[in-house]
Amino acid sequence: MQYEGVLTKMQTEAGSPIQYYLVFDDSFLNMNQLLGKDLEINFMGFRCLNCGKKKKIYRMGFCYDCFYSSPSAGDWIMRPELSTAHLGIADRDLAFEEKVQLQPHIVYLAASSDMKVGVTRKTQVPTRWIDQGASFAIPLVEVPNRYLAGITEVALKSHFSDKINWKKMLVNDIANIDLIQRRNETKSLLPEEVLPYFETTPEKLYTLEYPVLEYPKKISSLNLSTTPTYSGKLMGVKGQYLIFQDGTVFNVRSYEGFVVQINV
Known part of the structure; x- marks a missing residue:
């Protein structure tokens, strides 16, 4: 079977294990059903996720012009502390920013290669943790x-990392951390205006199970720009990575906006 389309981050469905879907304009692949099978990935070109033009992708699936003009790529996306919609101040498009910024957000602790702190919209629980390859997560506020x-x-961030070591995550080198205990220890570190929200946030530990037949011992990343054709046996999916038998891993999200042909 042959599939062709523009890569976007895999859609997920919580379960044991998590279900992964690679979705194109007129077709989709359930990646769980392809475990143990050979896949061939061919790089065909580019299509910006914002303007739809066949322009080289710069970042986040956007061409250069769209990355610096679209409200979906504002600095506050990666640095939430720069958000200004609550003050009625626009960055690029106030209506868009109000829609995204002025809704419930979760600050969480997650365990994978180590423990990290992060931010996500409440509507993205547990999707955000799945995309990062976290094994356990707990809301903080x-x-x-x-x-x-x-x-x-x-x-x-001065006490905990805000990054996951993706290489350790992909070989399943998971830190043994009591997230409930660490959650309670963070209360004294919270900003004063946030403290009231700690008491009202449920203490719920999430456990995430990924569809992986076998974890690699060593890994190497597939770069479609330098290796436009690759084939291998799919052994697992974790975070937004496809894991192959030869230790090759492919970060789907890093190649959003790339047009590919996939042969199964």
């Missing part, structure tokens, strides 16, 4: 806007 989540993350 639920706040009403992105700005409050951002200043909480900044306060905690």
Whole structure:
């Protein structure tokens, strides 16, 4: 079977294990059903996820012009503390920013290669943790806007990492951490204006199970720009990575906007 389309991050469905779907304009692949099978990936070109033009992808699936003009790529996306919609101040498009920023956000602790702190919209629980390849996660505070989540993350980043070691995550080198205990220890580190939200946020530990037949011992990343054709046996999916038998891993999200042909 042959499939062709523009890569976007895999859609997921919580379960044991998590279900993964690679979705194109007129077709989709359930990646769980392809475990143990050979796949061939061919790079065919580019299509910007914002303007739809066949322009080289710069970042986040956007061409250069769209990355610096679209409200979906504002600095506050990666740095929530820069959010200003709660003040009625626009970055690029106030209506869009109000829609995204002025909704409940979760600051969380997650365990994978180590423990990290992060921010996500409440509607993205547990999708955000799945995309990062976290094995366990727990909400720390639920706040009403992105700005409050951002200043909480900044306060905690001096004590905890905000990154996951993706290589350790992909070989399943998981840190043994009591997230409930660590959650309770963070209370004293929270900004004063966020403290009331700690008491109202449920203490719920999430456990995430990924569809992996076999974890690699060593890994190497597939770069479609330098290796436009690759074939291998799919052994697992974790985070937004496809894991192949020869240790090759492919980060689907890093190649959003790339047009590919996949042969199964």
